[in-house]
Amino acid sequence: MSRTVTTSQTAARLDVLAGTGRAALVGYLPVGFPDVARSVEAVTTMVDAGVDVVEIGVPYTDPVMDGPVIQRAAEAALAAGARVRDVLTVVEAVAEHSGGTVPALVMSYYNPVLRYGVESFARDLAAAGGAGMITPDLIPDEAVEWSAAADAHGLDKVYLVAPSSTPERLRLTAQASRGFVYAASTMGVTGARQAVGRRAEELVAATRAAGAARVCVGLGVSTGDQAAEVGRYADGVIVGSVLVRTLLSEEPWAARLDTLGKVTGELAAGVARARTTGGVS
Amino acid sequence: MPEQPEQPEQPVRDALTETLAHQVAEKLADVQGPYFGQFGGRYVPEALIAALDELETEFRKAQGDPGFAAELSRLHRDYTGRPSPLTEVPRFAAHIAGPAADGTAPVRVFLKREDLNHTGSHKINNVLGQALLVKRMGKTRVIAETGAGQHGVATATAAALLGLECVVYMGEEDTRRQALNVARMELLGATVVPVAIGTRTLKDAINEALRDWVTNVDHTHYLLGTVTGPHPFPEMVREFHRIIGEEAREQVLERVGRLPDAVAACVGGGSNALGLFNAFLDDAEVALYGFEAGGEGIESGRHAARFSGGAPGVLHGARSYLLQDDDGQTRPSHSVSAGLDYPSVGPAHSWLHDMGRATYEPVTDAEAMDAFRLLCRTEGIIPAIESAHALAGALRVGRRLVDAGESDQVLLINLSGRGDKDVATAARWFGLLDEGTTEGDQ
Structure with missing residues (x-):
């Protein structure tokens, strides 16, 4: 398999963290909620509070992989006029704010990227300093065009695997991914859950066995203890809805940012203690 | 005229050449998915791929099974009135x-x-075909989307006939406009879930049905009502009609x-x-x-x-x-x-x-x-x-x-x-x- 670029910002970051004995905390927020400027503030707040990799969501009218919290934020962002190109503004801000130490991945459903132009999007994302893209409704089988563009611009291609994925599909997806493979902890959509099931750990093991070098776990992680549990066996812990929820409150904006920072800090602490205490707080 | 933004260039799909070569040899009436020219495919979360594969396998098996055709013909004649x-x-x-x-x-x-x-309406043709597949797959629950209620009513009907649990997603706006069809589905034993997000119409009912399916796919079949959606739905629904x-x-x-x-x-x-x-x-x-x-x-x-x-x-x-x-x-x-x-x-x-x-x-x-x-x-x-x-x-x-x-x-x-x-x-x-x-x- 020929690749024009073999380095991955995200993989490099995960490897550095692994060298210090811990998983990465990957934090998701949508661009444009409540508006573009404040979404930049929220993302940088999250970075300052200990997120290692950021995931910036492109709001979309039909987010079939998202639960009510992220749906509500996306709907509000669109109503406030968020555009696809605004994601590049946030990516640039993350690169600048972190001095390039925090990789910024875009999470987008496929149609907004298709409409922007897949090659143009890859070019502009790379130029903005972005690390790559997570594609919740694009499987490697349909990703010929995105894969070529990502390769040409040295971007990560983060595909998902699920507890229902067959060994054959795990192999296909592991092979097609760059950066890491996103393991959905459970069958379902984004949102907080009581517990992250045993299936997540089994899925990470199966995905590694299928050839994936790095596997991060998302869906349902909302507490420091859950982050600690997942951080014990995964290369990264992906958190979204619980962070977005802090921004959906009626509190003044500064108070919402404050809560976002605190929640992020608890999750970061969970990830940090995962492998030293076996996840027990 | 509404805005007609410039369309990005269509991608060149490597696999497409092969698919097209295959299709040239066939009658247009028999073209199989996943692609119809450059259209179709499977733009869905990975979590659904196993279920779509299972559905396609069961559908192909049924196509080659005279018993399936006989059962469907009997229902067409004795139940639908064909x-x-x-x-x-x-x-x-x-x-x-x-x-x-x-x-x-x-x-x-x-x-x-x-x-x-x-x-x-014609909706019953597809619904009966898929409902028989559901029985063959051993699933016990069907979900469906509906706009006006025709497909929802047809699905609730087939579910009652075959003893399946049935949940129909319907935009909140549509449940108000189509109150009588909501009652019809409920009379048939279905649960109607109003969808209160997005445009609150058919499009959002489909989103919500897809979210349910991702969550409950091990025992649930999404009985999609038209020739859209991921492969094999466009081809399969065409076959049933x-x-x-x-x-x-x-x-x-x-x-x-x-x-x-x-x-x-x-x-x-x-x-x-x-x-x-x-x-x-x-x-x-x-x-x-x-x-x-x-x-x-x-x-x-x-x-x-x-x-x-x-x-x-x-x-x-x-x-x-x-x-x-x-x-x-x-x-x-x-x-x-x-x-x-x-x-x-x-x-x-x-x-x-x-x-x-x-x-x-x-x-x-x-x-x-x-x-x-x-x-x-x-x-x-x-x-x-x-x-x-x-x-x-x-x-x-x-x-x-x-x-x-x-x-x-x-x-x-x-x-x-x-x-x-x-x-x-x-x-x-x-x-x-x-x-x-x-x-x-x-």
Whole structure:
């Protein structure tokens, strides 16, 4: 398999963290909620509070992989006029704010990227300093065009695997991914859950066995203890809805940012203690 | 005109060359998914791929199993009431043009009467086929989306017949507009879940059904109601509706001794149209017309005309023509007919459109309602407003043929559903109800 670029910002970051004995905390927020400027503030707040990799969501009218919290934020962002190109503004801000130490991945459903132009999007994302893209409704089988563009611009291609994925599909997806493979902890959509099931750990093991070098776990992680549990066996812990929820409150904006920072800090602490205490707080 | 943003260049798909080479050898009527030309595919979360694979495997097995065909035929005959009749409508046809000099009508019009099926539309054909597959897969629960309620009612019916749990997702807006159909589904034992996010209509009901499916896929089948969605749905739903065209072809041959000159159907997702078209796809001399909802007119921006006012994109698992803005966000559709009020269309229609095999034209709300009333008054048949779009479009095609000097023409129209559900809407449209009356099932 020929690749024009073999380095991955995200993989490099995960490897550095692994060298210090811990998983990465990957934090998701949508661009444009409540508006573009404040979404930049929220993302940088999250970075300052200990997120290692950021995931910036492109709001979309039909987010079939998202639960009510992220749906509500996306709907509000669109109503406030968020555009696809605004994601590049946030990516640039993350690169600048972190001095390039925090990789910024875009999470987008496929149609907004298709409409922007897949090659143009890859070019502009790379130029903005972005690390790559997570594609919740694009499987490697349909990703010929995105894969070529990502390769040409040295971007990560983060595909998902699920507890229902067959060994054959795990192999296909592991092979097609760059950066890491996103393991959905459970069958379902984004949102907080009581517990992250045993299936997540089994899925990470199966995905590694299928050839994936790095596997991060998302869906349902909302507490420091859950982050600690997942951080014990995964290369990264992906958190979204619980962070977005802090921004959906009626509190003044500064108070919402404050809560976002605190929640992020608890999750970061969970990830940090995962492998030293076996996840027990 | 609404904004018509420049379309990004179509991608070159390596696998496509192979698929196309395969398709060249086949009849158009038998093309298999996942791709119809550059359209179709599986743009869905990985979590659903195993279920789609299982469904495809079960469907292929059933296709090769005479027992499955026999069971489905029995249900078609004893439960649905197939074959549905072919009705010639001369008093309606007289409104295309008066008799020629020799006294004969220049255009004869025949209706394929899917409105006479049990549950009142073509939807039952697909629902029974999929419900039998559900039993074979050992799943116990079905979910469905519905706009006007036709597919929801059909699914609730099949679930009752086969003892399956049934949940129907319906936009909150539509549950209000179609209160009587909600009651119908509940009488049949289904649970109707109002969807209160996004546009609160069919598009969002599909989103919510997909979220349910991702969560409950181990014991749940998503009984999708039209020729859209991820592979194998577009091909499979076409297969379950191809009986419409097969019967109609035979009936027209028997009645007039030759194939029709033109075939017309309304196109929302496009299942009734594809079911009828399919039997004629490889007869180049038969013109095919699909009529989309032109709503208040293309220039108003309030329509569901994907071919006139949309561009290729991806929605709900398939690549197809789509109403979208510059950013690839789905634009809301509009139509007086809830069944045509959908921003995308089945990928096979996009394929037939781009290769020029079928012609797609918009029909406005007003044109459809005029044709609705005309059929009521000339033939004593109350059509679904969806089907009235096909009637209006066929009148247009017929007049064009006569203007071009053609005579002895035969026009076949799919009367895909009956209009009982639309009586309140029609009564309001024509001012037959007192102001303030909102009762009824639209």
